[in-house]
Amino acid sequence: MLSQKQYQIRQVLHDEGVIFCYSGYMTEAILSGLGQAIKQKLIMEALDVKTVRGVFSVFVEQMQNVIRYSAEREPDDAPEESVLSYGLLTVGHDAESYFVTCGNKVQKKDVERLNGQLDMISKMDHDGLKTLYKQILRGETPEGSKGAGVGFVDIAKKASRPIEFDFLNLDGDYAYFSLKAYI
Numbered sequence: 510m511l512s513q514k515q516y517q518i519r520q521v522l523h524d525e526g527v528i529f530c531y532s533g534y535m536t537e538a539i540l541s542g543l544g545q546a547i548k549q550k551l552i553m554e555a556l557d558v559k560t561v562r563g564v565f566s567v568f569v570e571q572m573q574n575v576i577r578y579s580a581e582r583e584p585d586d587a588p589e590e591s592v593l594s595y596g597l598l599t600v601g602h603d604a605e606s607y608f609v610t611c612g613n614k615v616q617k618k619d620v621e622r623l624n625g626q627l628d629m630i631s632k633m634d635h636d637g638l639k640t641l642y643k644q645i646l647r648g649e650t651p652e653g654s655k656g657a658g659v660g661f662v663d664i665a666k667k668a669s670r671p672i673e674f675d676f677l678n679l680d681g682d683y684a685y686f687s688l689k690a691y692i
Contacts, residue, residue, distance in 0.1 A: 526608075527601035534583070534593035540572045547600055551607075563667045563692040564600060564607050570660050571611035571688065572598055579613040580683055605691075606669050612687040620676050620684050627688070630661050631671045638666045664690050 522530055529547055531539075547568055551561045575596030583593045596613035615623065633641065642662045665672050668690040677685040 522599070522601075525599075525601060526603050527599045529600040530598070532597040534595050535572055535575050535579075535598075536593060537576065540569065540576065543572070543598075544569060556607075560607060560692060564609060567609045567664050567667055567690050567692060568598070568600060570664050571609055571690075572596075574660055574688075575611060575613045578615065580616050581614045603691075608689055608691045610687060610689040612685060614679070614683045615676075615686045617678070617682050617684050620686075623686065624674075624676065627661060627672065627674045630665045631674070633665065635666065638662055642666060661688075664688070667692060 528550065529543075531543055544565060548561065548565050551564055556564075575598070576594045579594035579596050581595035583595075584591075594613070596611060598612075599608075599610045601608055601610075630638070630641070642659055645659045645662060661672070670691045673689040675687055677687075679685055
């Protein structure tokens, strides 16, 4: 039964074009190790340098979003650098391009803000994204941000298609957030 369940998961991932999947607690150290493995795999596939850099960069940005913002964290009262944040990250490809997806629980109270921000970003062209990126860097750090606040804009700038995202309403105070970027 164990092999059957694992093989079913493997087949779903394979059918979706996933070449790398990580589900679990994330830290900066895990980010570093997984990032090197992904970069090596992409280089082995003889991809051009721009694609390797783009996939790697989006992978790093998405994993950092989980590390910083996942609502599923242990322990809650630890210093930020000691917290383990839970999420799911995949890298894969379809017939046209590579993609990076990421998902994690978020607080329901944050969904409206995130949805509005991502909806605006997903509709912008490359020049608009560049302008917004510069405006954000020159301004103050957005409320609730643990960085410069340019992560989603940076992902959208590197994406070859508009970013895809959605939210799944969960019981209690949580929703599940997913983001997909094609490189």
